[in-house]
Every structure is written in structure tokens, then in C-alpha cells.
Amino acid sequence: MDFSIGALAREAEVKVPTIRYYEQIGLLAAPPRTEGGQRRYDAETADRLKFIRHARDLGFEIEAIRELLELTGAPERSCAAVDAIARRHLEDIEARMRRLAALRDELRRMVVECGHGRVSECRVLHTLADHRLCAHDHH
């Protein structure tokens, strides 16, 4: 069972140039080619690509993904390292959610007020500028 680059792209829901880009930066190994030079992928590569895509979706940076992929084969301490990476992203996501909730509430209030025919003083700027809503855990 082998995939053309396009079939792989559909399978993993990734764009074709993105696959070539991943090969270029060494995140995917260079696959075998047909007589005419076209790439042919196997199911294992498809899994690896799905893993990469999923991790990117989760907000992992390429280097973190490279780490995770390397840790896949490693024993014992791997788990702690992977856990640390996941925890970092979890904290970041939770902070983002808190701030989004604050902004959402403020926008909702504006829409409601608008529905009542009065566009009063806008507090969106104040909401977003508020230090207390800021989580200072940038990576």
C-alpha cells in the first residue's frame, strides 16, 4: 500500500507543499521514488505525518515535535520529558482560555447593548489591556 504525495496529503489532511517542506527540514525522511522520480510513501509515514499534524494542531513547535518523535524510540526517561512538554502547553492553553473568556464576555455585552440601540462606552480595550488577565507564561 503506497501513497503518492497527493494521496498522503489527503490522508493526513496536510497540504502537498507542506509535506515537501517537512522532508526538506528533516522532519520526514526522504521517501523512495518511482522510476520517474515521484515520491511514494508507506502507511508508516502516513502515521508519522498524522502525528506531526496533530501535534502542530496542539500548538507544538516543530522542534518540540522533533523531540517527541525522537523520544518515541527512547526508554525510561522519555515519559517525564514528554510530560514536561505537554504540561507547558496545557498551562499556555488554559491561560489563553481565561483571557478569551474575558474578551468574549465584553463583546457579548457590546452586542447586547447594540441590540438595545445604544452603543455606549466601549470597554473592550480596557478588558484586553487589563494586566490581571494576563498570564505571563510565554514560551
Place this chain on the structure above:
Amino acid sequence: MDFSIGALAREAEVKVPTIRYYEQIGLLAAPPRTEGGQRRYDAETADRLKFIRHARDLGFEIEAIRELLELTGAPERSCAAVDAIARRHLEDIEARMRRLAALRDELRRMVVECGHGRVSECRVLHTLADHRLCAHDHH
């Protein structure tokens, strides 16, 4: 009370070249200059910049922020227009939050499962590789 570009950068927790970049793309107005040509900012600009930084932190694109800033700055605008823009951003925020919630749940499960230490029980990579856990609501 006026800020040098460096003071403004510290105040808003933004790097100096970023401020100049924002001026370049018209997100911040060109401020008055000293006799010698150095930029001098007021507190209002500091608030605007803080707003921009927090919105960027939340993942809003520059163009979206430009619109939000117009929204916050024009309370006398047509109610319908304000409502439309606010609603669109509200939908965007709610979509982001749903997606973040899915990612958070997934990461939480990963951390919890990983936290039990045994390598044989580490399912982080498995979790990440499992496409069924993927949140399919990309914008």
C-alpha cells in the same frame, strides 16, 4: 507624561522594533518626535499598544485587531455595523474557545496518564497519534 520608545516597550511588554513595525504597518500612528527625531508617546498610545499585545497573544491577526480597534474607537458608528463586527469576532472567539477546550482535555489526559510514571503505561505519543482525538474545527 510622555514615553520614549523604550519606556513604552517596557510599559506594554513589547519589544522596541515591534513598536516601530506597528507604526510602519499603520497599526500605531506615527508619534510626535523630539528635536533630534526620537519618538515620544503618550499614555493613550500605551493603552492602545497594550490592547494590541494582548489581542496578538490571544492569536488575533493584525487585520482583526485593526478592526477591533476601530470598533472600540468609534462609539458613534452605526449600530448595525458595530453589531456585525462584534458578532463576527464573538463567533471567532467562541470557536477558538471550543477548540482550545478540546486541546486542553486532550493534553490533560496525556499529562494524567503520563504522571503515573511507568514507561509501559506512557500513552502520550499514542494519544497524539490517534486521529480520532483530533478536533476538526479549523478556521
Place this chain on the structure above:
DNA sequence: CCTTGAACCTCTAGTCGCTGGAGGAAGTAG
């Protein structure tokens, strides 16, 4: 006043993670 050193100026180029186009070759369905 004068010196010193930090902070400022402009300009260019580089970063990350893709994305798209040009121009042409290879694969495939009828």
C-alpha cells in the same frame, strides 16, 4: 560645559512555518 554611555535612529536581512506560482515531466483514464 563636556564627556560618556545608554538608548535612539534608519535600513537591511533573517526567522519560522508554511504557501503559491512558473515551467516542465510523469502518471493515468478513456
Place this chain on the structure above:
DNA sequence: CTACTTCCTCCAGCGACTAGAGGTTCAAGG
């Protein structure tokens, strides 16, 4: 065998910064 899609490489560009070179201005201490 033709027509059409997909593939190839190479290169340029995107958004949103970020860093560096090389020079100027500001503010504080002597």
C-alpha cells in the same frame, strides 16, 4: 494515443516579527 491531472524543482512571498550594522541623540555625572 491523447488529454488531463498530478507530480517535479526552484524560487518568491507571506505574516509578524527580530536582530544587526552603523550612525545620532539624549541625560546624567564630573
